[in-house]
Amino acid sequence: MLQLNENYLNLNQNYLFSEVAKRVAAYTEANPDKPVIRLGIGDVTKPLTKKTIDALNEGVSHMANAETFKGYGPEQGYMFLREAVVDYYKRNGAEIDADEVFISDGAKSDTGNITDLFGPDNTVLIPDPVYPVYMDSNTMNGRHIELIDANKQNGFTPMPYEGLKADIIYICSPNNPTGASYTRDQLKKWVDFALANNSLILFDAAYECFIEEDVYPHSIFEIEGAKKCAIEFCSLSKTAGFTGTRCGYTIIPKDLVFDASNGTKLSVNSMWTRRQSTKFNGVPYIVQYAAAATLSEEGIRQCKENINYYKENAKIIAKCFEEKGITYFGGINSPYIWFECPNNMYSWDFFDFMLKEIQVVGTPGAGFGKNGDNFFRLTAFGSRENTIEAVKRISEFLDRL
Numbered sequence: 001m002l003q004l005n006e007n008y009l010n011l012n013q014n015y016l017f018s019e020v021a022k023r024v025a026a027y028t029e030a031n032p033d034k035p036v037i038r039l040g041i042g043d044v045t046k047p048l049t050k051k052t053i054d055a056l057n058e059g060v061s062h063m064a065n066a067e068t069f070k071g072y073g074p075e076q077g078y079m080f081l082r083e084a085v086v087d088y089y090k091r092n093g094a095e096i097d098a099d100e101v102f103i104s105d106g107a108k109s110d111t112g113n114i115t116d117l118f119g120p121d122n123t124v125l126i127p128d129p130v131y132p133v134y135m136d137s138n139t140m141n142g143r144h145i146e147l148i149d150a151n152k153q154n155g156f157t158p159m160p161y162e163g164l165k166a167d168i169i170y171i172c173s174p175n176n177p178t179g180a181s182y183t184r185d186q187l188k189k190w191v192d193f194a195l196a197n198n199s200l201i202l203f204d205a206a207y208e209c210f211i212e213e214d215v216y217p218h219s220i221f222e223i224e225g226a227k228k229c230a231i232e233f234c235s236l237s238k239t240a241g242f243t244g245t246r247c248g249y250t251i252i253p254k255d256l257v258f259d260a261s262n263g264t265k266l267s268v269n270s271m272w273t274r275r276q277s278t279k280f281n282g283v284p285y286i287v288q289y290a291a292a293a294t295l296s297e298e299g300i301r302q303c304k305e306n307i308n309y310y311k312e313n314a315k316i317i318a319k320c321f322e323e324k325g326i327t328y329f330g331g332i333n334s335p336y337i338w339f340e341c342p343n344n345m346y347s348w349d350f351f352d353f354m355l356k357e358i359q360v361v362g363t364p365g366a367g368f369g370k371n372g373d374n375f376f377r378l379t380a381f382g383s384r385e386n387t388i389e390a391v392k393r394i395s396e397f398l399d400r401l
Helices: 006-010 016-030 050-062 079-091 107-117 132-140 184-197 236-240 268-279 285-294 297-324 347-358 384-400
Strands: 101-104 123-128 144-149 168-172 200-204 230-235 248-251 257-259 265-267 328-330 336-340 375-379
Touching: 006 132, 016 347, 050 285, 050 297, 079 101, 079 248, 079 285, 101 107, 101 268, 107 132, 107 200, 107 230, 107 248, 107 268, 123 132, 132 144, 168 184, 184 200, 230 236, 236 285, 236 297, 265 268, 285 297, 297 328, 297 336, 297 384, 347 375, 347 384
Parallel strands: 123 144, 123 168, 168 200, 200 230
Antiparallel strands: 101 248, 230 248, 257 265, 328 336, 336 375
16 A cells, blocks of 8 residues: 655645735735735845846857767856855855865755755754754654754844754854844854754754844854764845746755764765766756856946845835834845734734735744744835835835834
8 A cells, every 4th residue: 555755644734825816816816906925934135136137148049059068067056156155155255175066046046955965864963943944854754853942032043042852953144034144153053053963953044145244154164063964055036036037045064074874984965966867857058158247246236126026125114123122133135024013913814915005915923933923024025116005005004002
């Protein structure tokens, strides 16, 4: 008799953003005359830059000629892109090697797929609230999950404490959903904890491009010792608007070597190489060619024009909550604004209330964990016009509560 993976029974019935979309679709169908402003999902709205588009077109032309045509590529990524990632990291103050870079179709995929490398008996430490993929992918594998409280009291940046035990540690900084970021000193304490406990940090740096204050590192590999205890995931989704183009990268240092049960040494870098060779056919050449151009100095300069646009949106949203005296996090070094629901409202109730009363969509904090029950997330990825209109509606709405 067929046996299914019954760990799926332990998942929430709907993925968070699917539930948001379902409720919005039901409302818009019933109220077609009421325009809805969506500041919920973290999807970009600015088009790809000229540098990226030119490279995409050039990549397409390569596929039209036998001399430059590309078929199957290396599963780990073309070396020209892996080297472009190395150069990008170097400009941000981190030293990595090209054979430690693995090209993927996005950070979401790799933060979930990396769990293939770990045994089922590992204890996984995940902050609450958290990006759902970390929780769901380990739940699917039946691993024991310990939650560490991220809350208003610790600025949504929980730290290691005496007696803490964990084999795998998820850290996202700047954080999704809270917008909070770890300082260099804070990250050093996590690195020291991992080294002392033979643990592994899975560091999600998908929003590093929004960092503007030097106290916050762009990469965990700016921290001494991190190459012996950390894997880093990043993406061009937010850096360059590749949410629909799909390209990311994972950094797995060669120094990550752990003891197997039979006494042999296992290289995590080699294991991931083997895993990807078996289960992944690589990112399309055209996309990788464009990604390499995008990571050039000129490419990043053009991307920063879009990033600064979103940063200004974030400041516009944050200013509203400052003026209303509402506690919020993020808005600087992050595209997310995480604020406390007024009158201690439950976040899904607040979601429905905002949708019905002012037709503004955000993301309920409860979808990220129990510590998000009374918090709400807005994104800065909308158009300027929609952001200003949404803030106007929210401001008037808050005055009525």
